Amino acid sequence: MLRLLASAALGAAIGGLIVSLLGRPDPGMLILGIALGVFLATTTVIRLAGGLAVATPSPAAVREARDGRRLGRARVDAVRQTGTFLNEQPVCDIDVTVVALTGEAWATTVRRIVPLTELPAYRTGCERDVAILIDGGPEIAFADGELSPAEIERLVVPPRSDVPLRPVPPGTRIGGGRRRGPLIGVGRRGRPLRLTLFALVAVGAASVVVLPFRAAVVPTLEAWADGRASVDLRQPDEIETAGRALREAIGHDRVVAITVLPDAVVVDAPISVGAVETDEWTYRGGRVDHDGPARPQPELAAEQFSWDDVSLERLWPAMRSAADESGLPVGDAVARVVRSTDTDVQSETFIRAVGPPEMTFSLSDDYRDAFFRLSAQGVRLDPAG
Template sequence: MIRLLLSAVIGFFVASVVLRVADLDAGWEWAFGVSLGVMVPLMILVSIGRTFAGARQARPQDVDAAVRENRVSLAKVLETRATGTSINDQPLCEIRLVVASRTRPAYTTTTRSIVNLGRLPGLQRGAVVVVAQLDAERPDVALLDPAPADWQDIADRDTHVRDLPEAPVWDAGPARGRDRRGLVRVPAVLFLVLALVGFGARVWPVRDEALALVQGTPLAEVQAEAAAAAGVGPATGDGEEPAPAVDLFSAAHTRPAIDDLVAVAGGSQFTEVGIYGDYIVAEGLTAPGEPTTDRYTWRGGEATRDGAAPIQPEPEDLPDELFDVTTVDWSLVEPLVAQVPELTGITAPGGPSVLVRRATDVAVATPVEFHLWVSDEYYDAYLTADATGTVVSMHGGRPGSPAEAWEAAHGG
């Protein structure tokens, strides 16, 4: 069914938007456009289906069956109302009728039908029309247009039905398996399940990054890890070997790289700086005084501006997120990184990741904090230090490590 397919496509589209905003859709950039291109026509089709749901048009076999089973009768028009929808310039109308049934007492019902414009004047209040009851157990009727010749003659000569008063409404409720609009009834939970299936199908290729985000890993770290896994690096374009990797954890290299980023940004106000061994990913003001942020990268000896940051801070929150990178003691990165294996019991080949930002840990009394994250195949750990280089909190780590002991002692 189109509605079920639409639910899955919506889930896929929503996931595409989320990953696009988070800048985790490398290699899947097409998914956003394709899902949008499929979703819009499906939404249009579903909208059309909802609009015309319940419109009654009698098929030739329906008329034959109604004639055989004595379900063709005259009806008096009580009201004809245009719904505002049309197809091929023919309006969809709601017509309230008193049906002079031949098998039960007269009753009032409403039918929806696409009406030929030439027939519309003949459907004014008081007009007598020929209808077919589509189901002997239900009030639903369809206008016969054209009506069988003998029945049309009876309608033209009628005087009895034309004078019928409005009869009681026969309200039988929706047909089995359908809702009141006439659409096939589908459990709401099924729409939700299919939306989640579509969402999961899109997230699956980047499931590791998504899991890391759910577990609380900062977005900048996840983006950097994804870029490293994809082998993203500077392109020389001239066949030259890329510049040798620089250990940015070393005090001799950290501050000069930060200075390069400040020069490219044209200012020293940043919201975060992520150091990942041989490259840096940072976010800072687009220009001094601007309410927007850009992403900046230092790699292979060169600092570059990469464009708008994927997630823009709210203008009112921006002042509380900014800090001056020139006031940070970047020489503290090297000793902090050196402590990580001893404190966590984890030794990663590329070393930990270091994120510098405005303090978020309640134990940090300085305006800025160092947040370090490290993992191997089995364990991960998080450490937070203040701007003096003092480690104030630890989480995770291998069994028996100081980090695990600290977390146990402080209730997680």
């Protein structure tokens, strides 16, 4: 179960990374961080559990072995530390040779937590009573005091080289006098099935994470195919897709301002056609977010204009043309679309943004910058307007 959880966490982390690359760094990095934390925690527990495998036989299994007189005598042949510690006590692999009351004998290796104060009880060559957890072993539990002196005298532990070696099957436990293993074997024979299952769980978890952002997948893949690291929303096809998604989410085509960034389109739109109250909406990574009331709020409903009044598909060609003309790079230039200011001093709307919509942007390098104004149809305007 822990390995399945680790696989799911790894898949979720990969999904979070993909979401970040799709242009949603905030949720993507949050998912990535949480998933990596879960993955590291589970893998740590898995490694610890691996070091503690069969370290604590079930009390019920030991009691059942005692009640059934499945007992024997075991000699400690060698003790090795695994390098794992629990509460500062070492986990050790103990090589033992066992002889049962039935006369059957075998050699095996058991893994136990050996408190430092009990190390003398595991010195090489010492013999101890054991409970045999399942008929024929090899699983045992040390159970001192279970055999009578006569039984101890009768049982002679043979040399290790004279008996068969019976390793404890990995990943198993004893219950009801039977050996029980995982649904999927943990040995070599079960490895292909395990790896397939873990891969499917990881892919499934990644898909669940990426699914809410699926609208950004195709544009991002197309951008990668064109040699770009990510989608540039200033380009004609991408800005058309963003506009369509924003209008659908907002519910109408009236806007107060449009800000176009390389990775996002931010729109201030009235809560309803003709209303002055305005909310902010953001398209990023194939998803529209409603960000709440815009700041600052417009003063007049006349500041609104229709999205269809602006030829945003001409923004990118205008930027490229301005870059060629000025010798400045397009870089991460940001464009903004708002109504122009009323300059008629006799007008009731003097210095209000109620004129024709305009697109503006700046290009710059380390030494200079240039400001550009375009009509709503993408036609260059001179500085005087």
